Amino acid sequence: MTRAKNRLPKPDPDSGIEDVPLLILEWLGEQGISALIRFDAERPHNQWTFAASGGALSHPIRNDSASANTCLNNGLALMRAQGLNIPF
Template identity: 60%
Template sequence: MTEAKGRWPKLDPDSGVEDATLLILEWLGEQGVGAMIRVDAERMREGRPTWTFAASGGPFSDGMRADGASATECMGRALLKLREAGLAVPF
């Protein structure tokens, strides 16, 4: 693992995970994991889960994906999968 570069702000514990999403993505990149979060307007119109988190690299040789109806739900599901794969996400 790489060391933090000293740019992590203090997070408000009452805010949602979506406030930490960019920090999580940056941290994952530092661990050798490529990741993204996106919203899909077509799925929104169809009433399907709109948000998708995707990651590859590191422990994800085949990649991983998490979907949710909101950014918060999507990132919550993604964090569970990341931690199950052994990545101790610090947020």
């Protein structure tokens, strides 16, 4: 019997995982904005958090929502309200 060598599985391009959230986070990083999206299993509601700060943002933003999609969309709306032109 052989032991696993803690290698990551190879990505499957046909897996159906959406690339857009990763592209958004990468674009934000290129603009000097630190950003994250997080899931907190210990919270019963609004388990998703999106936070961003730095770069062209005049003040940090944070949004908590029940779904990843809503959380990211609301976070982008908050950044647009600060004048950030997000190409997504």
